[in-house]
Amino acid sequence: MRNSTVFDCTLIEMDKHHSDDKGNITVVENSKTIPFQVKRTYYLYDVPGGGSRGSHAHKELQQLIVAASGCFDVTLDDGNVKRTFTLNRPYQGLLIVPGIWRDLNNFSSGSVCLVLASERYDEADYIRDYDEYMIYKENE
Template identity: 70%
Template sequence: MKRSSVYDCSMLELDKHHQERGNITVVENGYTIPFDVKRVYYLYDIPGGESRGGHAHKELHQLIVAVSGSFNVMLDDGNVRRTFTLNRPYQGLLVVPGIWRTLDDFSSGSVCLVLASMLYSETDYIRKYDQFLKYKNEI
């Protein structure tokens, strides 16, 4: 999705079921999110001032959730940048392919859960910003 823009990315309100004993949020393949989850990972114990991400994907879709604490996600399509603050475990940021992303400003004890549409593939990554811009401008 070379032509994707930051406006193709959006916050999703996930189902939140409140019970006296606690809340539960459910994510279902192809229903709650527009892709099937093939990989799940989470980031935690991020030292203050550190950032994560700093790359783009050619084909991978992701749903990023702050299951605990908060952090910012800056999205960049090569022309426009948008920053989202994630701080609710029942909301997720849907990120489409062809978008540069950087995560930063992690609060103490924050946990970032990522649901991904593909298994890990190094060839799907664009890790240098100048190569990302070149990729986005190719016809």
């Protein structure tokens, strides 16, 4: 276990390649753009405007969260400090390290949240109760 803080999480600016007549493309590469191998990809959509998701932490999993469309806020909490990031550019991603509580909220209508994860789904990796999370952080 490592004693992670919200300051270990950061926005990553990914390359944006532009063509006037064809639009833009952004590429994400394992261990190059992001510091882990992507083992799972999923996206959230049709979240009601102003809606919320998340409200959990992971023990081992790292994530890169991207607003592929629209915008939403990600509030990170390490048990001592909270930081809120507004994601609204598809060429920026928020890297979240293990051991950080996250809440996603204020979804704009029609937004799409893309998540690249370092591990496959494992329910045992989740901490879904905030009081349990605080105990986990105290023992970290």
